[in-house]
Amino acid sequence: MEPRAPRRRHTHQRGYLLTRDPHLNKDLAFSLRERQQLNIHGLLPPCFISQEIQILRVIKNFERLNSDFDRHLLLMDLQDRNEKLFYGVLMSDIEKFMPIVYTPTVGLACQQYSLAFRKPRYGMNCLIQFEDFANLNAFRLLNKYRNKYCTFNDDIQGTASVAVAGLLAALRITKNKLSDQKVLFQGAGEAALGIAHLIVMAMEKEGLSKEKAIEKIWLVDSKGLIVKKRASLTEEKELFAHEHEEMKNLEAIVQKIKPTALIGVAAVGGAFTEQILKDMATFNERPIIFALSNPTSKAECSAEQCYKATQGRAIFASGSPFDPVTLPDGRTLFPGQGNNSYVFPGVALGVVACGMRHITEKVFLTTAEVISQQVSDKHLEEGRLYPPLSTIRDVSLKIAVKIVTDAYREKMASAYPEPQNKEEFVCSQMYSTNYDQILPDCYSWPEEFQKIQTKVNQ
Numbered sequence: 474m475e476p477r478a479p480r481r482r483h484t485h486q487r488g489y490l491l492t493r494d495p496h497l498n499k500d501l502a503f504s505l506r507e508r509q510q511l512n513i514h515g516l517l518p519p520c521f522i523s524q525e526i527q528i529l530r531v532i533k534n535f536e537r538l539n540s541d542f543d544r545h546l547l548l549m550d551l552q553d554r555n556e557k558l559f560y561g562v563l564m565s566d567i568e569k570f571m572p573i574v575y576t577p578t579v580g581l582a583c584q585q586y587s588l589a590f591r592k593p594r595y596g597m598n599c600l601i602q603f604e605d606f607a608n609l610n611a612f613r614l615l616n617k618y619r620n621k622y623c624t625f626n627d628d629i630q631g632t633a634s635v636a637v638a639g640l641l642a643a644l645r646i647t648k649n650k651l652s653d654q655k656v657l658f659q660g661a662g663e664a665a666l667g668i669a670h671l672i673v674m675a676m677e678k679e680g681l682s683k684e685k686a687i688e689k690i691w692l693v694d695s696k697g698l699i700v701k702k703r704a705s706l707t708e709e710k711e712l713f714a715h716e717h718e719e720m721k722n723l724e725a726i727v728q729k730i731k732p733t734a735l736i737g738v739a740a741v742g743g744a745f746t747e748q749i750l751k752d753m754a755t756f757n758e759r760p761i762i763f764a765l766s767n768p769t770s771k772a773e774c775s776a777e778q779c780y781k782a783t784q785g786r787a788i789f790a791s792g793s794p795f796d797p798v799t800l801p802d803g804r805t806l807f808p809g810q811g812n813n814s815y816v817f818p819g820v821a822l823g824v825v826a827c828g829m830r831h832i833t834e835k836v837f838l839t840t841a842e843v844i845s846q847q848v849s850d851k852h853l854e855e856g857r858l859y860p861p862l863s864t865i866r867d868v869s870l871k872i873a874v875k876i877v878t879d880a881y882r883e884k885m886a887s888a889y890p891e892p893q894n895k896e897e898f899v900c901s902q903m904y905s906t907n908y909d910q911i912l913p914d915c916y917s918w919p920e921e922f923q924k925i926q927t928k929v930n931q
Contacts, residue, residue, distance in 0.1 A: 482909040488512040491911075495556040499908050502527060510913050524561060524908055531562050541578045546589055548574055549582075553591070561906040568862045575814060577793050580768035629667030631813040631820075632738075632765075634837040634844075635859075636668045637675060639763060639811050640734065641845035642858040643788040647759045649733075652681040654689060654761075657732035659723060659773060660739025661694035664765070666709050668736065674838055687713060691730055695739075697721035698730075724748050734761035737773030741766070745774035750782035760787050765811055767792035776808035790858050806856035815844050815859060819872025826902040827877045828887035836876055843872045866903075873899045 484497055491511055492498055499507075501522040508514040522530075531551060538544050548570070552559040563570045572578060582589060644651060656672060658665040669690045676686035692699040692713050699710050700717040720726050727735065727749050735753055737744055745764060753760035760783060764773035776795035779787045785800045790809040799805045820840055824832055847860040847868050860868055874896050880886040881895075892898035917923075 480905075480909050481912055483912050483914045484511075485914045486511075487913070489516060492516055495552065495554055495559075497911055498555045499524075499911070500527065500555055500558070502908055503911070507911050511911060524558065527558055528561050528565055531558065532565070535562075541573055542581055542585065542589075544573050545578045545582050550591070557906050557908055560904070564866075564906055566863075567865055571812070571814070571862055572794055575812070576810075577768045629663050630671075630834065630837045631816045632664050632811075633667035633671040634816045634841045635811045635813055636736065636763065636765060637671050637838065637841040638815065638844035639790045639809060639858040640672070640761065641675075641841060642809075642848045642853065643734075643759075643761045643790075645845075645848070645850075646788055646853050647761075650679055652676040652679045652686065652689070654733045655691070655730065656689060656734045656736060657691045657693065657727065657730050659693050659735065659737040659741070659744055660766075661692040661699055661710055661713075662738065664738040665692060665736070666713075668738070669713060671834065671838055671841070674834060675841070678838070688715065691715065691732065693723060693726055698726050724752070727752055731756045733757055734763070736763045736765060738765050739773075740771040741773065742771045743774065745779070747778070747782050750774065750779055750787070754783035754786055758786065762787045763790045763811065765790070765792040769793040769795075776806070780806055788858070789856065808856060809858035811859070812862070814862075814865065815868060816840055816872075818865065819843070819869035820876065822869055822899060822902060823873035823876030823880070826873060826888070826899050827880045829876070829880045830885050830887055835879075839875055839879065840872050843875050844868060847871065870896070870899060870903070 482497075484491065486494060486497065488511070492513055501517060501520060502524050503511070503513065503517065504521070505514075508517060531547075535544055535547055538547060548559065548562070551562065563574065640651065640654075644654075651672065656669075658669065669692070672690065673683060673686040676689070677683055690713050692710065694710070696703070698717065698720040699706065699714050700719055701711075701714045702719060703714065706714055720729065723744060724746060732753075733756070735745065735749070745762065750760075750762065753762060762774070762779050762783075764775075764779070766772055772791055772793055776789055776791060777798045779789045780798045780800060785802070785804060785806065789806075790811050792811055794810045795808045797805050797807045816837070820832070820836060823829070824836075829836075844859065847864070848858060849860075852858075852860065877886070877892075877895050877899055881891050
């Protein structure tokens with residue numbers, strides 16, 4: 474997918490203020506003509522550096538630093554100064570920079586927010602630094618509010634979509650249907666309920682009734698297994714309460730329920746004990762174990778603990794990144810990270826491109842299906858349940874094209890006329906990290922007043 478050519482962009486800003494606008498600033502990449510026209514010639518050193526060299530310089534400074542926290546601050550300062558360069562750096566090696574601008578380093582940055590404070594940053598949601606660069610319009614909208622509120626990401630559908638994508642990929646290994654699974658959630662908060670509802674929706678798509686699908690979902694919260702006899706159940710939890718004795722110990726619950734898939738979303742570090750992992754391997758030839766809580770300290774188990782306890786038979790995914798694990802038999806497994814960044818760029822791109830009227834849960838199930846389809850058989854053999862992050866823009870494009878196609882077919886789009894070539898249409902909406910040509914605003918007169926007089930009026 475080739476980047477779009479630089480476009481012309483007009484601005485009313487001049488001089489010092491323009492160099493302090495991250496949307497317009499190009500640092501030493503401004504041409505001589507731009508410097509003169511925008512009244513910034515005397516504000517910049519008398520040299521010119523291409524964006525490619527700027528990216529290499531940032532990377533060199535990045536590598537000189539000794540801690541990921543300092544590297545995070547370097548990149549965030551860059552974003553506040555030169556937005557195009559920031560995203561250009563990220564896209565030069567997404568797998569390298571993702572852990573710095575997102576999990577796990579962003580969690581530390583939030584914890585150290587007061588010490589590292591420069592200006593309000595973690596607004597709207599803490600993922601905005603990375604996730605929405607794929608779409609120019611969505612990026613602009615979200616960035617407009619980036620410095621307005623100090624809140625954290627709670628988009629449950631995104632978490633649900635990436636979790637279901639991992640499950641669908643895992644089932645390509647086990648050769649089973651989703652509707653044949655029994656799923657146990659350790660944690661019954663919004664994340665668990667969001668994933669559970671999307672799993673039910675996916676099972677219904679396979680032909681199972683909603684009631685039968687719900688019977689295959691079990692939830693455990695801080696008080697134990699959610700069953701019908703328990704008092705004070707919320708309406709959301711009550712939907713997944715089953716006729717069963719009350720139980721509190723997770724190890725005992727796992728032994729009793731015998732799930733095929735165990736999903737942790739309660740942020741209780743170490744909740745998946747060695748005994749639980751061994752029991753999962755006893756019930757299942759290929760147990761599915763997702764330790765989705767983050768940061769890393771809150772993960773229910775590490776990839777190494779999971780693979781070791783199950784003799785490498787577990788199909789593992791996590792919310793935080795883990796290093797590859799080499800087994801005693803010489804195999805090396807690469808644990809998949811269930812990262813929301815697989816979801817949001819493509820969804821935002823598709824929704825904004827076609828002006829989708831309403832974002833339904835079906836959009837997130839479609840997204841999960843597209844993501845899982847991008848995992849090759851070779852990736853599955855290596856233990857990966859998600860496509861490489863280096864392909865994230867291509868994955869986002871496929872998600873967006875599918876969303877746009879469905880939106881026009883289902884009369885949910887508002888951007889007309891309907892484009893014939895959906896992929897070309899979506900590509901035209903994608904955010905480009907190439908510098909724009911910055912030109913000063915100018916106004917025009919009607920054509921008749923611009924005509925040069927060649928005769929003297931009598």
